[in-house]
Amino acid sequence: MESSNSQQSQCIISSKQQVKDESSKHQPDYDDIITTLPVGESWNLPSNLYKYQGFWCTPEFLNGVISAKQRFKPLDKDVILCTYPKSGTNWLKALAFSIMTRTKFDFSSHPLLTTPPISCVSYIEFEHAQGVDASREFPLTSTHIPYSSLPDSIISSDCKIVYICRDPKDVFVSWWYHVNYFVCNDKGPISLEKAFDLFCQGIVLFGPFWDHVLEYWKASLERPDKILFLKYEDLKRDPSYYVKNLAVFMGYPFSLQEKAEGCVEKIIELCSFETLGNLEVNKSGKLQGAIVDAEHPAKIFFRKGKIGDWKNHLTGDMANRLDRIIEEKLSGSGLKF
Numbered sequence: 001m002e003s004s005n006s007q008q009s010q011c012i013i014s015s016k017q018q019v020k021d022e023s024s025k026h027q028p029d030y031d032d033i034i035t036t037l038p039v040g041e042s043w044n045l046p047s048n049l050y051k052y053q054g055f056w057c058t059p060e061f062l063n064g065v066i067s068a069k070q071r072f073k074p075l076d077k078d079v080i081l082c083t084y085p086k087s088g089t090n091w092l093k094a095l096a097f098s099i100m101t102r103t104k105f106d107f108s109s110h111p112l113l114t115t116p117p118i119s120c121v122s123y124i125e126f127e128h129a130q131g132v133d134a135s136r137e138f139p140l141t142s143t144h145i146p147y148s149s150l151p152d153s154i155i156s157s158d159c160k161i162v163y164i165c166r167d168p169k170d171v172f173v174s175w176w177y178h179v180n181y182f183v184c185n186d187k188g189p190i191s192l193e194k195a196f197d198l199f200c201q202g203i204v205l206f207g208p209f210w211d212h213v214l215e216y217w218k219a220s221l222e223r224p225d226k227i228l229f230l231k232y233e234d235l236k237r238d239p240s241y242y243v244k245n246l247a248v249f250m251g252y253p254f255s256l257q258e259k260a261e262g263c264v265e266k267i268i269e270l271c272s273f274e275t276l277g278n279l280e281v282n283k284s285g286k287l288q289g290a291i292v293d294a295e296h297p298a299k300i301f302f303r304k305g306k307i308g309d310w311k312n313h314l315t316g317d318m319a320n321r322l323d324r325i326i327e328e329k330l331s332g333s334g335l336k337f
């Protein structure tokens, strides 16, 4: 596809928008199910959390999860990016999108230069929350749904799943900033201590964190051909190795010529925190799509991008408490942080 970067980004956004505008026909409404579920504290966000199939979720997203279970149909050769929130979803989206589309777009006029990663790759449950089953230009989508609650159509298909996880202490700190960025009601921001206590109880959107990670970890051991399990910290330390691996797994391996021409390095550079986080579209651009209030800029998805920022926020006791919980929950699984 020969198109300028701005035209292409417009196209990605407007085709999604168009589908949304046409889609109000099957607006999901599972409130009769949701209102019977156990209720948990909301982290000061307007909606409470409800416990559905063992994980906590807001009613808006639960409508999307349940609708997706009934309606979502993966595309042939679909790659589904699965993450616990704040684990590097947008980084993975950028990498997978640029790997998959590298023969279509020029690096100097790439859609990611003018469109946030969140708008380049759809979220299954967020689109379904709006009654959308979007037609996609590329076989790439994403979700925060836990493995055991994924639509059967995904589990029984040949599509590939890529999961990325991250040190839970960094995930928590990133979550805390994220939630407070969106709190705009009379409850005000949630304190770090209160949020930490809820996180340690597992009461957090799409949590408990440990169940989310463990389910994908176990599934990746059982079906390594179907599920690639990555760690944010590994990707950060050795991007070249993991990006090449990711491309092979997705079915888009780099050729010798591409490697010689520096294609791997170009993708890593394009998707780096420094490049993406400094783009105007990711600093002050408004979010497009279903995830959150479109009035908010995309910059919350590019905060610090560091390993170990938790050390600037958590006390030793807090870190020990979470470490102990994670150790106990993951014990015997072979997975460690």
Ligand code: A3P
Binding pocket: 083, 084, 085, 086, 087, 088, 089, 090, 091, 170, 173, 174, 175, 177, 271, 272, 273, 274, 276, 301, 302, 303, 304, 305, 306, 309
């Ligand atoms: P911090 O809040 O610790 O900075 P998600 O995309 O799942 O919401 O995760 C957001 C976290 O990933 C944020 O972490 C964000 O800064 C970090 N991040 C975003 N883009 C990144 C990139 N290209 N490289 C590394 N980290 C990135």
